[in-house]
Amino acid sequence: MTPEEVLPDQLLEDIRSRAARYDRENAFFTEDLEELTAAGYLKLFVPTSDGGLGLGLEAAAQCQRRLATAAPATALAINMHLVWTGVAQVLAARGDVSLDFVLQDAGRGEIFxxxxxxxxxxxxxxxxxxxxxxxxxxxxxxxxxxxxxxxxxxxxxxxxxxxxxxxxxxxxxxxxxxxxxxxxxxxxxxxxxxxxxxxxxxxxxxxxxxxxxxxxxxxxxxVGPNADPLIFAIFACFESLLAAVYTGIGERALVLGVEAVQRRTSFKNAGRSYAQDPDIRWKVAEAAMGMDSLYPHLLEVTRDVDALAEHGSQWLPKLVGLKVNATETARRVVDLAIRVSGGSSYFRGSELERLYRDVLAGMFHPSDDESAHNTVANAWLGPLET
The missing domain is CATH 2.40.110.10 (Butyryl-CoA Dehydrogenase, subunit A, domain 2)
Structure with missing residues (x-):
């Protein structure tokens, strides 16, 4: 199934319509959860034999990317359920059935x-x-x-x-x-x-x-780092699904920025559209190029997980690198979108204002920037000498 089939446009718009209220009231996304549950969304990883959609990590990540364009906080929370069901699916694909009960419970409607x-x-x-x-x-x-x-x-x-x-x-x-x-x-x-x-x-x-x-x-x-398949499965699902959510935030911010630029006009330049301003165009292009490099990165890593690719000691660097790339790219894109959208985006209630606050959470999720760089440096250069 495609993300559009899993999350039809009308369902996505209904979810988007509630996001500002949830944020303003600091309220849980109760209606979103009810509608996503009814649509079978919480069963993305559950095998069809247990009543689920039977998707892999690549497809699930693209669904989460789409959901995050409407409601990042909803997508982030749903991630935590999908992490556990995804871990069970990743392990099962590698012959480890120790968490099959998670998929069976999720098929019966349990929320992890x-x-x-x-x-x-x-x-x-x-x-x-x-x-x-x-x-x-x-x-x-x-x-x-x-x-x-x-x-x-x-x-x-x-x-x-x-x-x-x-x-x-x-x-x-x-x-x-x-x-x-x-x-x-x-x-x-x-x-x-x-x-x-x-x-x-x-x-x-x-x-x-x-x-x-x-x-x-x-x-x-x-205690300490080890090569148990559970550790790989948690990192694979946690980092990839986080990356998907922040990719969705960047995607939405770029769309909003483009719409604002096309809508705004310059009094100084006789009412010409800001879409004709070279400096504004440069910022939009910078945001678009950042997103264009992120989309294939997310696809490649999640596809390799599904394909049981052998990356050995490079797997963990690949996963934490994806997470950092997604969260940092999304943060830059949101910033650029606000810069080209004008002062209205600074007001409470603006969708870009909310995305700006939401995207900052990316720096706190594991692996954080320092930990990720240390992981990648160790993979390429070996550990620090003591």
Whole structure:
């Protein structure tokens, strides 16, 4: 299916029509979620045999790019559900069925969210500040604080991880599992009041001894970087789908900038269109060239994931490089679009003003600019000497 078939124009316009209100009211995208669920959008990665659309990462990323042109915060939050279902699909394509239950649950209408991020944890997936304590029977209890938990008002399954500090002879072990909405022992704080991406309602989640049964513990990994397929799958889906959202933001900003330039006229130049101003034309061209380099980058990386391409040690640099390219390019394009659109874009309620705030969130998602450059430098030059 094409993105246009998955997200018909009318559905996209309905979603676009609500985005400003959600942002203004700092409200969750309830109606968007209901309509996307009804359209089967949350089942992009779910096999057709389980009632889904059976898409791969390339097609899903293009759908997310399209959705983000209408409502970036909605797309960003939906990303977190798609990350988990995408991880399950990427693993299954490589013969690992450990997360097939995620696809089956999603096929039955469950909504997944990503509860891994922790304040001050720059090790991201390779260590955790959350304590995971073994329980009789193979389960674990988790105590810690997770930030940026998108879909907080709606998720029914939350993926979390923590560290069992006593495992592996005291070296520690990272334990991954899922909790249900009904599981006691966690609290969702009402603390999402941010500059942008407001409709995502990515509230803080406090885990206070929340228990995960043995059948929902799906990975136990050593602390530190490792080559487990789960790590690849999370990076592949998280970075690519983030890149798709920010590509959509840049795409929309360019369209709005072009429309503004064609609409504006110059009093100084006898009412001529700003589309005839050489300086304005240069800025529009700069934005367009940035986007033209980003579209094939997104396609190439996601297509390689689907094709089981072998990039070895270059896979992680490719994924973090895509994310940084997308978020930084989108930020430059939004800035250029505002520059050519005039002072009206500075007012609250302008779509470009909202995109300007939304696009800034890209610098905070992992991998951040510093981490990504370090990853790529290590791949090409080796680690720093100690």
């Amino acid at each position: 969210a990503f509860g891994n991020s922790e304040a001050g944890n720059d090790s991201v997936l390779f260590d955790s500040k959350t304590a995971a304590v073994p329980l009789p029977g193979g389960g674990y209890s988790f105590t810690g604080t997770k930030i940026f938990t998108s879909l907080s008002p709606a998720w029914t399954r939350l993926g979390i991880f923590g560290k069992d500090s006593q495992a592996r002879e005291g070296d520690g072990e990272l334990v991954h599992g899922f909790i249900d909405r009904e599981t006691p022992g966690y609290t969702v704080l009402d603390d999402w009041d941010t500059l942008g991406m407001r409709a995502s309602q990515s509230n803080t989640t406090v885990l206070d001894g929340v228990e995960v049964p043995a059948d929902r513990i799906f990975r136990k990994l050593p």
